[in-house]
Amino acid sequence: MTATDLGLPSIGGLDGVPTTEDKQTAKDFTSDQEVRWCPGCGDYAVLAAVRQFLPTLGIKRENTVFVSGIGCSSRFPYYLNTYGMHSIHGRAPTIATGLATSRPDLSVWVVTGDGDALSIGGNHLIHALRRNVNLKILLFNNRIYGLTKGQYSPTSEVGKVTKSTPMGSLDHPFNPISLALGAEATFVGRALDSDRKSLTSVLGAAAAHRGSALVEIFQDCPIFNDGSFDVLRKGENENRLIPVTHGEPIRFGAEGEDGLGSHAVVQKGFGLEVVEAASVDPSQIVVHDGGDHELAFALSRLSDQDLTHTVTGIFRQVERTTYDDAARAQVQQAKDAANGEADLQKLLDGRDTWTIVA
Amino acid sequence: MTTSDTPVETRDSQVVQRDRVVIRFAGDSGDGMQLTGDRFTSETANFGNDLSTLPNFPAEIRAPSGTLPGVSSFQLHFANYDILTPGDRPDVLVAMNPAALKANIADLPQGGVLIVNTDEFTKRNLTKVGYEANPLEDDSLEDRYAVHGVAMATLTRGALEETGLSKKDAERSKNMFALGLLSWMYHRPSESTERFLREKFAKRPDLAEANILAFRAGHAYGETTEAFAVTYEVAPAKLAPGTYRQITGNTALSYGLVAAGRTTGLPVFLGSYPITPASDILHELSKHKAFGVTTFQAEDEISGVGAALGAAFGGALGVTTTSGPGVALKAETVGLGVALELPLLVIDVQRGGPSTGLPTKTEQADLLQAMFGRNGEAPLPIIAPCTPGDCFAAAVEAAAIAVKYRTPVMVLSDGALANGSEPWKVPDADSLQPVDPGFATEPNAPDGSGEFWPYLRDQDTLARPWAIPGTAGLEHRIGGLEKADGRGSISYDPDNHDRMVRLRQAKIDGIEVPDLVVDDPHGDADMLVIGWGSTYGPINAAARRVRTLGHHVATVQIRNLNPMPANLGEVLGSYSTVLCPEMNLGQLAMLLRAKHLVDVKSYTKVAGLPFGAEELQDVFLDYLTGTHPHATHAATNGAQA
Numbered sequence: 001m002t003a004t005d006l007g008l009p010s011i012g013g014l015d016g017v018p019t020t021e022d023k024q025t026a027k028d029f030t031s032d033q034e035v036r037w038c039p040g041c042g043d044y045a046v047l048a049a050v051r052q053f054l055p056t057l058g059i060k061r062e063n064t065v066f067v068s069g070i071g072c073s074s075r076f077p078y079y080l081n082t083y084g085m086h087s088i089h090g091r092a093p094t095i096a097t098g099l100a101t102s103r104p105d106l107s108v109w110v111v112t113g114d115g116d117a118l119s120i121g122g123n124h125l126i127h128a129l130r131r132n133v134n135l136k137i138l139l140f141n142n143r144i145y146g147l148t149k150g151q152y153s154p155t156s157e158v159g160k161v162t163k164s165t166p167m168g169s170l171d172h173p174f175n176p177i178s179l180a181l182g183a184e185a186t187f188v189g190r191a192l193d194s195d196r197k198s199l200t201s202v203l204g205a206a207a208a209h210r211g212s213a214l215v216e217i218f219q220d221c222p223i224f225n226d227g228s229f230d231v232l233r234k235g236e237n238e239n240r241l242i243p244v245t246h247g248e249p250i251r252f253g254a255e256g257e258d259g260l261g262s263h264a265v266v267q268k269g270f271g272l273e274v275v276e277a278a279s280v281d282p283s284q285i286v287v288h289d290g291g292d293h294e295l296a297f298a299l300s301r302l303s304d305q306d307l308t309h310t311v312t313g314i315f316r317q318v319e320r321t322t323y324d325d326a327a328r329a330q331v332q333q334a335k336d337a338a339n340g341e342a343d344l345q346k347l348l349d350g351r352d353t354w355t356i357v358a
Numbered sequence: 359m360t361t362s363d364t365p366v367e368t369r370d371s372q373v374v375q376r377d378r379v380v381i382r383f384a385g386d387s388g389d390g391m392q393l394t395g396d397r398f399t400s401e402t403a404n405f406g407n408d409l410s411t412l413p414n415f416p417a418e419i420r421a422p423s424g425t426l427p428g429v430s431s432f433q434l435h436f437a438n439y440d441i442l443t444p445g446d447r448p449d450v451l452v453a454m455n456p457a458a459l460k461a462n463i464a465d466l467p468q469g470g471v472l473i474v475n476t477d478e479f480t481k482r483n484l485t486k487v488g489y490e491a492n493p494l495e496d497d498s499l500e501d502r503y504a505v506h507g508v509a510m511a512t513l514t515r516g517a518l519e520e521t522g523l524s525k526k527d528a529e530r531s532k533n534m535f536a537l538g539l540l541s542w543m544y545h546r547p548s549e550s551t552e553r554f555l556r557e558k559f560a561k562r563p564d565l566a567e568a569n570i571l572a573f574r575a576g577h578a579y580g581e582t583t584e585a586f587a588v589t590y591e592v593a594p595a596k597l598a599p600g601t602y603r604q605i606t607g608n609t610a611l612s613y614g615l616v617a618a619g620r621t622t623g624l625p626v627f628l629g630s631y632p633i634t635p636a637s638d639i640l641h642e643l644s645k646h647k648a649f650g651v652t653t654f655q656a657e658d659e660i661s662g663v664g665a666a667l668g669a670a671f672g673g674a675l676g677v678t679t680t681s682g683p684g685v686a687l688k689a690e691t692v693g694l695g696v697a698l699e700l701p702l703l704v705i706d707v708q709r710g711g712p713s714t715g716l717p718t719k720t721e722q723a724d725l726l727q728a729m730f731g732r733n734g735e736a737p738l739p740i741i742a743p744c745t746p747g748d749c750f751a752a753a754v755e756a757a758a759i760a761v762k763y764r765t766p767v768m769v770l771s772d773g774a775l776a777n778g779s780e781p782w783k784v785p786d787a788d789s790l791q792p793v794d795p796g797f798a799t800e801p802n803a804p805d806g807s808g809e810f811w812p813y814l815r816d817q818d819t820l821a822r823p824w825a826i827p828g829t830a831g832l833e834h835r836i837g838g839l840e841k842a843d844g845r846g847s848i849s850y851d852p853d854n855h856d857r858m859v860r861l862r863q864a865k866i867d868g869i870e871v872p873d874l875v876v877d878d879p880h881g882d883a884d885m886l887v888i889g890w891g892s893t894y895g896p897i898n899a900a901a902r903r904v905r906t907l908g909h910h911v912a913t914v915q916i917r918n919l920n921p922m923p924a925n926l927g928e929v930l931g932s933y934s935t936v937l938c939p940e941m942n943l944g945q946l947a948m949l950l951r952a953k954h955l956v957d958v959k960s961y962t963k964v965a966g967l968p969f970g971a972e973e974l975q976d977v978f979l980d981y982l983t984g985t986h987p988h989a990t991h992a993a994t995n996g997a998q999a
Contacts, residue, residue, distance in 0.1 A: 018828075031835065033847065062830045067668070070838075078835050078848065083827040085671060086837025087664075088694050094629075094656065094664025095671070099827075102627050102652060103672040106827050124664070127657035327652055334647035342648035344620055345787040348613055350603045352550055353784060354406050358599040 010319070013134060013209045016104040017059045024055035031081040042142065042193040042219030043073055050138075051080070053200050057207055059107055066109045067096045069116040072147050072221075073140035076111040090121025093128035096135045101324040107207065108135040114155040115145050118174050122154075125214075126183035131323035132211040136203075139176060139214060142221040143228055150224035157305065162224075177300035177315055180214040181293065187213035188296065188315045192232055193220065198243060198312055205314055211322045218310075231307050239263055239274070244288040244299065244313040251277055251285065265302070272298045274309055290317040372588045373545075378437035379592055380445030381540060383533075384462045385454030385475075387420055387430045390533035395432025397537055397554065401546035403604035403781055406594030407436040410895065412444035412968065413777045417634065417717040424483050429461040438593040442895040442902075444778060446970035450543075452536055454478065454510070457487045463499075472503040473539070475532065477511035506585055510535050510576075517575035521568050531572035538576025543589050548577065597781065605782040607746035607775035608635070611705065612642035614753025615677055616649050618703075621754060622761050622793045624675040626651040629665035631658055631684065634717040635773045636707040639679040659687035663704065667691060670700045673797065673826035675757060679705040682724045683714065685731065685768075692766050693732040694838050696862065699813075699822045701760035701767075703753070708772040708891075710966045719966030720773030722891045723942035728768045729920060729949070735859045737866040739763070740919040742770040744894035747782035749775060752917070758793045763869055764821045770919070772941075774892045774968045798823035801831055804844075810834055812846040820865035871918035873925040878912035879905065885981055886912045886933035888958070890919060890946050893939055893969060900974035909982045916946070922953070930956045935981055937961060939974055959988055 029051045037043045054064065064082040068074035070089035077084030087095050092110045100108040110128075117125045117139050128135065144162070145151040151164040155176065159168040180188045187209045191199035199217065206213035218229045232241050242252045242265065251261035256277055264277040264285040272286065272295075289295055296316040303309040335342070381398065385391045392413055402409050412433040421428030435445035450471040453459040455478035466472060479492055499505050510532040517535070518528040534555075541548055552570050559566035580586050605613075619626035628651065630640045644653040652669075656662035663678040670676035678688060685692075685706045695702040708724045710716025728740050739759050743752035749771055756767040802823060803809040810832040813822050825832040834846060842849035843857050876886070877898070889897040894915050901913045914929060916922060930936055930950065937959045938947040944960035951958050961977050963969060980986035 033835075060828075060830070062833055063828050065827050077837075080835075081833055083833050084835035084837075085668075085698070086835065086839065088690050088838055091660060091664045091691060094661040094691075095668035097661070098627060098629055098654065098665030098668030098670075098674075098676065099672045100668075101654060101665070102625060102669040102674045103827065106672070123657055124661055127661065327654070331647045331650060331652055335650070338648035342646070344617060344649070347616065347646070347649075348784050348787060349601070350605075350784075352400065352404055353601050353603045354404060355601045356406070356597050356599050 011210050011325075013136075013207055013211070013213070014057060014059055014107055015210070017063050017107050018105060019058050020060045024061065026051040026055060028061060029054045029081055031079055033078045035079050036075065037072060038223050040220070040222035041072070042221070043076070043140065045193045045196070046138070046140065046199070046217055046219060047076065047079055049196050049199050050203070053203050054080075054082075056204070057107070063105055064107045064109070065099060066111055067092045067099065068111040069113075069121060070147070071113040071116045071145075073111055073113045073219075074116060090116050090119070091124060092116070093121065093124040093135070093137065097128055097131070097133045097323075100133050100135045101327050104324065104328060110135055110137040112137060112139055114139065114141045114143060114153045114176070118154040118176060118179070126179070129180055129183040129185040129212045129214060132184075132186050132320050133323045134211055134325070136206045136213045137215065139216045140219045141176060141216050142219045142225055143173075144221050144225035146221045146224055155305070173305055175300060175305060176214075176216045178297060181297050181300060181316060185214050185316065186211040186320050187317050189213070190216040190218070190312050190315070192218045192229065192241075192312060194233060195312070202314060205317065209317060210325075211320060229307070232310055240307055240310055242302070242309055242311045244311055244315070246288055246290040246314065246317070249282070249285045249287050265299075272302055274302065290314055374588050374590050376590050376592050377439065378435065378441060379450065379544065379590060380433060380435045380448045381450045381452070381544075382431055382433040382448035382462060382465070383452045383536065384429060384431040384458035385533070386423055386457065387416060387418070387428045388423060389430070389454045390530075391430045391432050391454070394533045394537045395434055397551050398540060398546065399434055399779055400550055400554070400604060401541060401548065402434065402436045403602070404547055404550050407438065407592055408440045408595035408597060408781055409434060409436040409604070409779070410441055410444045411435070411779045412774065414967070415718055424455055424457055424478075424486050426457050426461050426487055429457050431458070431462060436592055438595050440595060440597055442899040443968065443971050446972045450540070452540065454532070454536070456483045456489055459493070460487045460489065466503060468502050470503050471506070472499060473506045473508060473536070475510040475536070476507040477509050508539070508579070508585075513575060513579060514572045517571050518568050521564065521571065523564070523568055528568065531569050534569045534572040535576035535579070538573040538578075539580045540576075541573075542577045542580035543586060545589060545591050548573070598783065600783040602781045602783055604779050605747055605750075606777060606779045607743070607749040607771055608638040608707070608777070609642055610747050610782060611743075611749035611753050611769070611771060611776075612639050612646075614750040615639075615643060615703070615757070616646050616651060617750070617787070617790055618754050618757030619649055619651060619675055620787070621790050622675055622757055622795055624673065624761070624795055626677060627666055627669035627674040628653045628677045628679065629656050629662040629669070630654070630679045631656050631662045633659070633681045633684050635709055635776045636679045636681050636684070636705065638776070639705065639707070659684040660691060663688040663691040663702075667695050667698070667700060667702055670695075670702050671698070671827070673795070673824070675701065675703070675761070677703040677705065679707070681707050681709045681717075682711050682727065685724060685727055689732050692738070693734065693736045695766040696732065696736040696738055697838050698836050699764045699862075700824070701757075701764055703756050703760055704766055704768045705753075706768060706770050707776045708770060710964075716966045718773065720892065720968060721941050721964060721966060722770070722772050722893070723945065723964065724770060725890070725919065725942065725945040726948075728770055735863060737863050737920065738765055739767045739866060739869055739921065740770060741767065742891040742917060742919055743775060744889075744891060744915050744917060746775050746778050746780050750782070750785070754790060758791070759869060761793050761795050762821065763819055763865060764824055765866065770891060772892050778892075795824065797829070798825035798832055799829060811844050812836055813841050814844045815861070815865075820861060820868060867921050869921050871921060871923055874914050874916065874923045874929050876912050876914045876929055877901070878910075880910040883910040883912040884933060885935040885937065885978070886914060886929070887978065888914050888916065888930075888936060888938045888946070888950070890916045890940075893941065896969035896971050896974050897939060899971035900978055903971060903975040904978045904982065907979070909979070911978055911982065919946070927954050930954050930958075935959065937978070937981055939969060939977065941969070
């Protein structure tokens with residue numbers, strides 16, 4: 001459900017950011033730095049998509065800022081000819097929060113990974129989401145630590161054999177979408193690195209969203225976790241990948257006789273299940289609703305994190321006052337109450353002064 | 359018992375003139391001792407005395423009532439001349455219960471005035487703190503002190519009988535009774551307290567009136583009973599001409615940050631996480647949004663400084679406020695600020711450590727953490743204010759340095775400064791020195807390529823350009839990875855790293871700070887006492903004392919701890935004995951020894967309380983007379999003269 005559906009005054013994610021009439025291209029957004037990811041890294045696909053996508057926003061390049069933490073994906077800002085900061089491990093959301101709160105004229109993006117966002121920076125991620133600061137978080141999830149050379153991450157499957165877990169990892173992984181929803185995120189989406197079209201579509205919706213947007217991007221690490229998402233890319237992927245669109249029945253898989261997918265999502269108890277579309281009455285098929293928190297949560301947990309059922313698209317999109325808008329409004333309110341210029345001398349003098357004469 | 363509504367015939371009491379008085383109010387945490395002390399301070403400030411205060415309270419909000427750990431006290435020293443410390447020992451102790459008596463009586467010198475709330479001296483309360491017998495009923499106190507037992511709760515209840523308040527609510531005003539009594543004893547003006555109570559309880563006029571009644575009852579009690587034969591007058595102090603107000607260190611620091619927003623023309627962005635004893639700065643700044651101040655209460659210490667640094671990247675005056683444990687958590691982000699070379703203010707209101715330590719007590723053991731507590735060579739300027747009022751100037755100066763040199767700056771306040779108060783000569787807001795942030799607006803590449811080089815330094819200050827997002831043509835990326843000198847792109851080149859490390863150090867070393875000014879009234883002292891931070895008061899109070907005894911001693915305060923003043927080496931070399939008292943185990947002494955190869959003597963105490971003037975006087979005398987075991991010289995100019 002969007003604000004328009006609810007009849008609320010709508011303010012877009014890019015409102016207040018200066019626009020340009022100049023034609024911009026991917027090349028304009030490409031910096032002079034040589035890209036240094038491993039050959040075959042999924043980050044290349046995302047970078048190419050973002051370089052293509054940014055010019056379509058029509059905002060001034062100098063008003064675009066990418067902030068990252070530490071990890072392979074966090075090198076991202078260096079490769080974009082925007083303003084950028086490559087900060088420290090896990091802390092990018094904090095820096096972006098200060099920047100977005102003090103500068104409403106900027107489009108602020110955070111680039112982070114599964115280790116950066118969900119392990120060392122987990123606290124900042126959930127608080128940025130609940131505050132609903134107007135920033136867009138791209139969470140590159142390759143389910144492994146790449147930059148430190150191949151330890152398991154908080155999204156690795158249990159039993160993962162890595163350098164630090166030769167007998168298999170022991171801890172249960174986070175479900176990033178469930179986590180974001182639990183943290184009261186107002187926008188939660190997911191895309192596959194190689195699916196340029198749907199990735200761009202989710203990014204566009206995130207940019208237009210006023211508030212914190214979390215976009216999980218499944219992305220391969222060819223060196224330490226090669227082929228981890230292959231089951232979603234080829235062969236039997238039809239019944240695994242479930243793209244959802246607000247207002248449309250959830251159908252997926254090979255095209256059926258009615259031109260929609262062979263499979264569908266229906267309700268089962270308080271949860272959801274996947275069935276063959278032909279086996280149920282069409283009225284039973286769940287129509288996706290981005291304003292339905294329970295539905296979004298159920299979709300995020302349609303299967304274990306073994307990629308049996310993997311929903312992509314926008315799980316949730318709702319409108320809620322952003323922290324930064326509200327913080328600026330309080331400052332403005334106080335300024336208005338003081339009729340513009342607050343009196344510093346009056347503040348320093350306080351209530352009780354006494355004077356000593358020479 | 360009469361309230362002041364009824365005119366009373368004033369007894370002729372003897373009025374004694376005093377130069378200075380120290381009063382300590384002590385009671386249970388729930389007795390309102392801090393408020394009582396604060397009001398007496400305000401009255402005293404209004405009267406025009408010089409003053410200095412020492413609040414001392416437990417970390418627990420409400421420790422078990424009536425117990426020793428629950429005792430909260432407030433000490434106030436006021437005088438008709440300029441004083442430097444809150445006083446070593448009270449002349450008057452007000453004890454609201456047996457625990458307060460037991461915890462404080464050892465500090466009251468023989469002959470001191472002891473005012474006790476007798477109502478609380480029940481068997482149960484006495485047992486709770488280990489008194490086997492009521493000390494008010496034997497001669498143990500009477501022999502040593504001028505004891506005044508006053509049934510404060512009973513008298514307060516009587517005064518409030520007609521208000522209809524419950525017994526319990528009425529008794530809660532007994533602290534105002536005590537305040538009224540002391541206000542009478544010391545001829546304090548009472549209008550401001552009555553006005554304060556009306557404002558504080560604006561939403562509960564009944565409570566405002568009850569407190570005012572109790573206050574007046576205390577006043578009238580002193581006036582009408584025979585118990586108090588003497589009242590005291592302390593004439594206004596002859597301070598330097600100007601307009602004064604009373605201020606605490608945390609308030610002064612907050613105002614300094616607001617003022618820094620004005621001097622730099624930048625919006626102030628505070629990212630902070632609540633921590634004792636720094637939280638009051640967050641509280642205070644959150645009230646001043648009209649000055650363009652944004653306050654962000656973060657999810658943790660790291661987020662607080664991260665948000666401040668992010669705001670600084672966007673062109674705001676980024677500030678974070680904390681205490682020692684928070685500085686530890688922020689260290690990595692502050693290091694990023696050093697690498698990014700962005701302005702950032704880090705305010706450390708030091709408290710007892712290590713770890714959680716003594717949250718409400720003072721200490722100055724974060725100096726080395728401030729200097730070195732980051733990975734790599736990560737130098738930053740450090741400023742330590744020396745009095746509560748000086749916290750204002752320290753904040754303004756820190757902002758000026760941060761903006762001019764594009765660097766994080768650490769301000770080291772401490773618990774004693776933060777909560778202590780003094781009369782403050784209010785600065786003229788228009789006379790504050792403006793600072794031009796000088797944002798970069800044009801490409802600067804020396805090769806004429808039209809590029810922007812974010813690390814091309816100013817030749818004088820070595821500061822880099824500050825180009826904020828939204829500036830067309832200056833898009834650039836910065837980060838924690840080492841950068842190529844000038845161009846600013848990532849560089850792993852060994853020579854470049856060596857050069858950048860040295861450049862960052864040279865930039866900090868080159869910051870202009872004022873020369874030290876030594877206080878040596880005789881001009882021929884052989885011994886120098888060197889201090890930093892809040893030890894300024896006790897060091898100089900002690901120096902006055904030993905000078906009065908005929909000795910010659912010089913004192914000097916290092917306000918800029920990094921870089922240190924250029925004439926420091928010369929000053930240190932001019933004295934045969936250099937003594938450095940610190941509330942740590944000798945951190946500044948270590949730095950001075952390391953940098954200047956001078957045999958600095960260290961006197962240390964880490965008790966959570968400021969030094970007493972008498973304590974330091976004895977230490978100074980030991981050195982001056984050569985009786986200190988570590989004294990290398992028996993040199994004294996005046997003692998034997």
